[in-house]
Amino acid sequence: MSDQSIHVLILGAGFGGLAAANELKASARSNVKITVIDKKDWFMMDLVKLWIIKGTRKFETSKRPLNSITRKGIEFLNEDVIKIEPQKQTVVTPTRKISYDYLIISLGVELASEKIPGLLDNGMILYDINDVSKIHEKIKYLKSGKLGFAIMGMPYKCPPAPFEAAFIINTMLKEAGVRDAVQIDFYSPAPLTLPIAGPEVSQQLLELLKSENITFHGLHKTIQVEPNKLKFENGEREFDLLIAVPPHKAPKSVYDSGLAKEGEFINVNRDCKTMFDNVYAIGDVTSMKVTDSIVVPKAGIFAEEQGITVARNIIAKIIHEKEKAVFDGKGGCFVELGTNQAGYVEVDMFSKPTPLTLLKSPTIQHMQEKEKFEVDRLEKWL
Numbered sequence: 429m430s431d432q433s434i435h436v437l438i439l440g441a442g443f444g445g446l447a448a449a450n451e452l453k454a455s456a457r458s459n460v461k462i463t464v465i466d467k468k469d470w471f472m473m474d475l476v477k478l479w480i481i482k483g484t485r486k487f488e489t490s491k492r493p494l495n496s497i498t499r500k501g502i503e504f505l506n507e508d509v510i511k512i513e514p515q516k517q518t519v520v521t522p523t524r525k526i527s528y529d530y531l532i533i534s535l536g537v538e539l540a541s542e543k544i545p546g547l548l549d550n551g552m553i554l555y556d557i558n559d560v561s562k563i564h565e566k567i568k569y570l571k572s573g574k575l576g577f578a579i580m581g582m583p584y585k586c587p588p589a590p591f592e593a594a595f596i597i598n599t600m601l602k603e604a605g606v607r608d609a610v611q612i613d614f615y616s617p618a619p620l621t622l623p624i625a626g627p628e629v630s631q632q633l634l635e636l637l638k639s640e641n642i643t644f645h646g647l648h649k650t651i652q653v654e655p656n657k658l659k660f661e662n663g664e665r666e667f668d669l670l671i672a673v674p675p676h677k678a679p680k681s682v683y684d685s686g687l688a689k690e691g692e693f694i695n696v697n698r699d700c701k702t703m704f705d706n707v708y709a710i711g712d713v714t715s716m717k718v719t720d721s722i723v724v725p726k727a728g729i730f731a732e733e734q735g736i737t738v739a740r741n742i743i744a745k746i747i748h749e750k751e752k753a754v755f756d757g758k759g760g761c762f763v764e765l766g767t768n769q770a771g772y773v774e775v776d777m778f779s780k781p782t783p784l785t786l787l788k789s790p791t792i793q794h795m796q797e798k799e800k801f802e803v804d805r806l807e808k809w810l
């Protein structure tokens with residue numbers, strides 16, 4: 429490969445793709461062409477969905493146009509990636525076939541609601557942008573009854589997010605003066621609230637839930653949803669309103685290309701290399717093993733760091749230097765409590781002998797840091 433007109437193609441303009449594109453643009457020589465493809469023409473951080481539920485934000489005023497990255501000299505194509513052909517070094521969209529020298533796959537996950545029969549007819553999807561304003565409206569008019577939250581598959585993105593939603597809605601119901609008339613149950617297939625953060629942090633989160641009278645039911649694997657009824661492998665429970673996180677899957681093009689087995693994600697090590705030369709995968713679409721039973725959680729903060737790691741190694745490769753960058757697995761997630769406070773789960777995934785996790789007490793400052801987390805990245809990326 430000559431140094432002339434090198435093409436880096438990035439699939440997906442989410443957390444990972446935007447971080448990688450910006451890092452490449454900041455450091456690469458001018459002969460490196462960077463193209464980002466996304467089927468959406470806008471970006472909005474997923475965490476804003478919680479604020480739409482809360483009613484403090486609106487989708488229309490929170491999304492940012494993705495074509496603004498063209499101002500930086502990064503090309504943007506608003507197209508659907510329908511085929512990835514690593515053997516031919518091409519990617520196919522409905523209108524073109526694009527060649528690349530380096531490929532970064534950052535396509536995130538899709539919600540596999542169809543895996544739970546009856547879910548779409550009988551529940552609302554917490555992670556679906558089309559459902560969050562419906563959730564806001566339903567909660568606004570809820571006066572009494574049984575509210576169920578259900579995590580329906582593991583792993584899912586941002587492990588604390590469904591609990592944050594429960595805390596936010598708990599506060600909305602308190603403010604409306606109806607909290608005592610609403611029973612809140614939280615179902616999960618996992619035995620602990622946050623298995624990825626370990627038993628101690630899970631217990632702390634459980635105590636926080638209990639203090640707000642939200643009942644956590646671990647080891648409840650949903651198999652079906654009927655009108656007002658959740659069916660688990662080990663029983664059934666009634667609900668009046670259901671807010672669910674369905675199982676996740678990778679986009680179809682990832683399975684078709686052989687990059688991941690059906691129903692799984694792309695296996696990568698800390699260099700994010702795939703089985704194909706010059707093809708990298710980052711973020712939620714990947715599965716990065718930490719120990720035999722632990723993988724790196726699906727979180728924006730990690731997708732971003734992996735994007736930067738890969739961008740640095742691609743630049744090193746282009747200028748014939750050693751690829752030294754390695755994803756460090758350090759980061760954290762805010763846990764919003766529905767008040768003006770947030771806790772913070774700090775993690776060091778590759779600390780030895782086991783990952784290190786720590787839940788920092790809720791403070792106003794953590795809530796402000798969460799707000800800044802969004803602002804800083806929007807400013808930097810778009």
Ligand SMILES: Cc1cc2nc3c(=O)[nH]c(=O)nc-3n(C[C@H](O)[C@H](O)[C@H](O)COP(=O)(O)OP(=O)(O)OC[C@H]3O[C@@H](n4cnc5c(N)ncnc54)[C@H](O)[C@@H]3O)c2cc1C
Pocket residue numbers: 439440441442443444445465466467468473474475476477478507508509510534535536537554555585586589679681710711712713726727728729730731760761762
């Ligand atoms: C409610 C909620 C709250 C969250 N809060 C936090 C938080 O506080 N902190 C945190 O770190 N993380 C948080 N997350 C998780 C975070 O949003 C994800 O982990 C992160 O977005 C993953 O980045 P990614 O680049 O892998 O994928 P994404 O950001 O999902 O980007 C993937 C992109 O690929 C595009 N795409 C997919 N398929 C195709 C296709 N076929 N063709 C073209 N384009 C395609 C998509 O349109 C999308 O833009 C939260 C998630 C949710 C749902």
